[in-house]
Amino acid sequence: MRADDRTAEFVEFTRTHRRDLVRTATLLCAGDEAFAEDVVQTTLTRLYLSWRRVRRADSPLAYARRSLTHAFIDETRRAHRRRETATADPAGELVAEPTTPGTDLDTRAVVLAALASLGPRQRAVVVLRHWHDLDVAETARVLGCSTGTVKSQNARALAHLRTVITPAEHPTLEASP
């Protein structure tokens, strides 16, 4: 593949899909825009460096989303993001104060806070399962874990979201596998 072709394809891909990647990164990073932008930039650079794989992918966007998720997980392993020690259930340490959202903006803030209170991998499960509508098997493949782990992480995450977002206001936050 000639460099000119790669560059042209990369530019077109970025023009078309960057916003999608930013949206996904924003969810993964729980609204931290700077963090999300870092993850997107890292992802796009990695994609460029392995552009042949992007071209060979059945869905370049799906490949990019997977790469983005990996970049996010990688980033959360960086030392400055790993200062806390893990607990058996990170969400279990949170002080769950149910909040009743008022407007969409309020709701957005509540959802952001709820996402931020999940562990990185739980958040990734929520985003992959409920934003990208991946099934359990595909989510497990992206995250490199078992389907059982996806199911349990998803159930825990939804249970926690129900706790911090007033259940009565969000009756459909029901756990699905």
Add this chain to the structure above:
Amino acid sequence: MTPTPDLKRALALVAEADLPSPDPTDDLARAHRAARARTRRRFRAGLAGLAVTSILGVGAATVLADAESPSTEATQVAPEGVRLVAERFDAAPYSFDLTPTGWSVQGQSPTAVTIAPDDGSTSAHPDDFRGKLVIMFDANPPHGEAVDHEGRRFWIAESDGYTTIATHTRGDEPSGVVRIQYPHDAGWEHPSMLAFLASVHVGDGARWGLG
């Protein structure tokens, strides 16, 4: 309040903010810089590899996976290899029985150690892990292809740009999983990756990291 009919709509409230029309210029510039840096790194590693005469039998190989030869970038075909020597070093609370020559500890904490190549090809910031080894300790289950090495089980997982190998700590060490993330283009092969991870000792001060 505005009812939120489902989780997807709640997520949409977060994700679907107005975003400017993307301008790929900066992304392309970063990508080109990274490609040039990779080419330089491979070339330097190749020169170093040619000078290596002893590999301790743990791995020297040519890494050309996904090598591309675009017309605007220097073509590189240099062999790469990491030389491990039987020399102990400490990055408390972790210690290592083997030392990769040409690599140095850049950052250490109870949850992780960062080891960077000495050739200056990576960031001097210890929290920037690109192109570096990251030794992590956590409670996450290992995943990937299981292999046995020196009587212990290891799991090898490949992801974009990295190979991560994990194993359970020894019986006399703090309970958990120790794993090393190796960048793909830094000259490490599975035998050397396994040997280096097998040489890690987790000390009492180690703590689980999140992630």
